[in-house]
Amino acid sequence: MKRSAISVGIIAMLSAGSAMAWETTLLDTDKPMAAQHITSAKLGIKAAKPFSVTTKRLHGGRQEGVTLVEIDTGAMKITVVPTRGMNVLHAVAGDVRLGWDSPVKQVVNPAFIELNGRNGLGWLEGFNELVTRCGYEWVGHPGEDTDGTLLTLHGLAANTPATKVVLSVDEKPPYTIRLKGELKQQAFKKVDFVIDTELNTVPGATEFTVHDKLTNQGDYAKEYQALYHSNFGTPLLEKDAKFAAPVREVSPFNDYAKADLPTWQTYRAPTKDYDETVYNVFPYGDDDGNTLAVLHNAKGELGVSLAFNINQLPAFSLWKNTDTEGQGYVTGLEPGTSFSYNRRYQRDLKLVPTIGPKESREFMITYTLLSGKAKVDDALKRVETIQNGRETTVREEPLVALPKH
Amino acid sequence: MKRSAISVGIIAMLSAGSAMAWETTLLDTDKPMAAQHITSAKLGIKAAKPFSVTTKRLHGGRQEGVTLVEIDTGAMKITVVPTRGMNVLHAVAGDVRLGWDSPVKQVVNPAFIELNGRNGLGWLEGFNELVTRCGYEWVGHPGEDTDGTLLTLHGLAANTPATKVVLSVDEKPPYTIRLKGELKQQAFKKVDFVIDTELNTVPGATEFTVHDKLTNQGDYAKEYQALYHSNFGTPLLEKDAKFAAPVREVSPFNDYAKADLPTWQTYRAPTKDYDETVYNVFPYGDDDGNTLAVLHNAKGELGVSLAFNINQLPAFSLWKNTDTEGQGYVTGLEPGTSFSYNRRYQRDLKLVPTIGPKESREFMITYTLLSGKAKVDDALKRVETIQNGRETTVREEPLVALPKH
């Protein structure tokens, strides 16, 4: 456990599980997020790829006070937003960017958003991340729940600032880098959820894992929903880009999505007035429930895969927002407990699970950049392996008959 | 008026009324709240008990930017939250805590709350204090007022950050410590209220007084309501803990509270699915209107009293939220101008008073820790003295016939 002296004095050695790890608290009740630049060299870690972690604070406009943590693995820069539910803003590897170009150019501090504004669509004033957490009381379109309460778009998670943020680096290979952030969703009589989020990666990697644990700290069983709104624009998304996954069932989200059902796995070029189509997918998993969703460009030379488990995240939304670039040319690969209907519609679908008192639920997704045809092909082969010849049910009709406006 | 030199340079000598007092402005337009630790020793005050005042700022999550002022009398630590309406977070004397364990663990900055969220119940996302100010335009359950405006739960006071905070210490015995905070509730055409709050105590005390002055700065008479939501959990609250007050009339808040009316002055142990019962009380006062409400534990060896005046605060709500500990095992002793019905229902009860232009109303409550059987008995005796054999009317039916949901 040789290491260089740490002059900044903020790094301590802790046992994290069985392995020894460097650990530093970046944010806590008595500790504001300070500007820091932590490097593997400073930590005395001899990883093959030097890595670094940089924190900063944004100013001006609705960004005032927002903090960012950028993990540079040496091969990919992953930017996390503690102020916005530990969302992943983007991940950049060389000239490939995982993420998208939203019209929303600021990283918006939740203090400046009214989620109840725009009839429950206020969330759209801050939406621009690669990975946006949705939940955990509800997800889906805004509207009144059966008891008359307005449920705002996709819940509070993305606009919940992390109460505590801890960075750790394992002292042994592969020197796993972990950024943990705690989210509290608490309201007297209503909810007592804590979400322990983690993003981990390793030096030199062009992938990262989001690993969250939702705990119901309350004394009563509660409904919950989770959805990981994972969004990709160019260069992955383009005309004839494709989506692949082992699919047990697919159906159009609404009537509008019916027309493109035959080509639901292929993307259009930016298309004026297209707006969006959404397809509700129930993926197959392997014997352990593990599955893989893949997005790749037209030539099949560049892509991304999301590895997750259908026992944790059984419902998968494919959101195809192939409108113009200025409108936000983007697709969402969205593993969830639920689809994007308002919660009131999902109970009948058995997609509003409950979590008992003191129980926890884990959600894990690994995002892997697929650089080159070989890696894309490997991922597609894995999809085929999981599908294993099993049939795909294509439902022509939406699962929910939404009211006409 | 001998005193030691004050190096910090922030303490000035002012005449406060007739007495001389040390005074320092902790927060003002041109002065952010800074971390301070002020001690009686530094002030050169020779009180029998050394005391101190500490200010700090919280970070992370929805706490970002929240300031606290902790007054340590030498016998009790009283924590006030300027960012949240000068509410009293808790008061701790040795191993006795006045306050409660809410599922809401953060001291929430109002910037992060939408009071209009959850159909007007957003307030619950920040509710965890010992003394939470409710008002001053309205109190009570959320719902539309007669003109169609959504009144959010218990008004804006608890989520109104203080504009100016001043600490003073009298230079003569009993060296009264005063923390003053100014709240502004102003909206063009709607309201121009200023609430001059004060919390005072003395060195060595295990009691404190909240003394507020509401002023209608506007040119028109306005409706107003005030309610001091004073909340106690363990160790005072427990199975067979009891409430006592001189009672002129008591009635159940709603149909659900009817069942427990016979035992309304006794508390249950934490009870799953109990939710809450509320009893509307009109207390008797003595010839000057002074009255006393007492909560004590089962053995009658530990309690708290609230001394107030029924000419200021004629309506008293006893809120019995004896649900599970995780749900928030708590009782509220709530002196007010009004009960907790939505304002629209209280006009007929004559519990929506008006305040004329430039008029003021004062509200004063003294919270006293009762340590030991003697002190509890003294308080109960005082209650009996005020009751003075006068009759208690027990109304079986709620004052308001609330609509069924």
Add this chain to the structure above:
Amino acid sequence: MKRSAISVGIIAMLSAGSAMAWETTLLDTDKPMAAQHITSAKLGIKAAKPFSVTTKRLHGGRQEGVTLVEIDTGAMKITVVPTRGMNVLHAVAGDVRLGWDSPVKQVVNPAFIELNGRNGLGWLEGFNELVTRCGYEWVGHPGEDTDGTLLTLHGLAANTPATKVVLSVDEKPPYTIRLKGELKQQAFKKVDFVIDTELNTVPGATEFTVHDKLTNQGDYAKEYQALYHSNFGTPLLEKDAKFAAPVREVSPFNDYAKADLPTWQTYRAPTKDYDETVYNVFPYGDDDGNTLAVLHNAKGELGVSLAFNINQLPAFSLWKNTDTEGQGYVTGLEPGTSFSYNRRYQRDLKLVPTIGPKESREFMITYTLLSGKAKVDDALKRVETIQNGRETTVREEPLVALPKH
């Protein structure tokens, strides 16, 4: 280009258009607003009148974190609020103040306002400026638009903090001082507006110009509305103060305003229970569309003029809130694209224009203090010149038949 050394190191020389100018960024993503005091002497500028620019940050209450920029031309102190849409708080020349006394005494940080509160009237909790920007998606009274969305009073502009603020001073006479602030109104799928605001003045001036450019960065045409809520109290406003403009058509905003239509250009003394009357004016312009609106005191010795162009701002609201001083004795001279009806009512009036993708619209208003009878008379003469004997249509009935409550 001789100049003194600038020790602060924040001033750089840039070419702004054709002229050379000092320029400094006061606020940007990586630059918080710092307390500064910049003087013409420090800049080495030999203007006839020394001038200065001072920045500061406010604390306490709902002001926490608000920044101000005060431009002192040497003859007038103009205070701008970057945190509130670059609004102009007030402009003071000697003992004459342009601005008014609102019951709202704080300069409110938008983080603490819920615009959706008070049924869409939350905006009133922050309204106290001389120039309050309204728009740019909508202006007008709150209420549901035809699609059911609650439009909050006067849009988001006034509660949009500027993302970037730049100060520049031309290096050649007249040494124009420019304060530029960028506002972003962006919501995925809904809007992508950027408003480049500018306030400019010159050393020694008692006037300033607001010059804004609205750009629709999106790929779709959008509805927009703008209204410059320009508000004046004493000493300009008083009994028998008068309004003058070249008027093509005037009509009462609603039934209540009908009664005072005969005297719509004359002001009352503060009048209890008057509330407000509003008159909808279509001004005449000269051949280029330029027009002038004038407010002056009873003796015609003190006034203000607003010079603007009816091709940019065709609709003008005269808001006469001559209620008591405490209620806010104030008149609004409001050049706009639209009147103050809810957007749903203005489409039929052709007062909800659209802006195509990548298009811009400019809005320019020059506010000039008129000191002395000569200047007031000159302004009134200019009004007459523009009117040029053309007829004024006085409509007795409001343009919109509002529903009765």
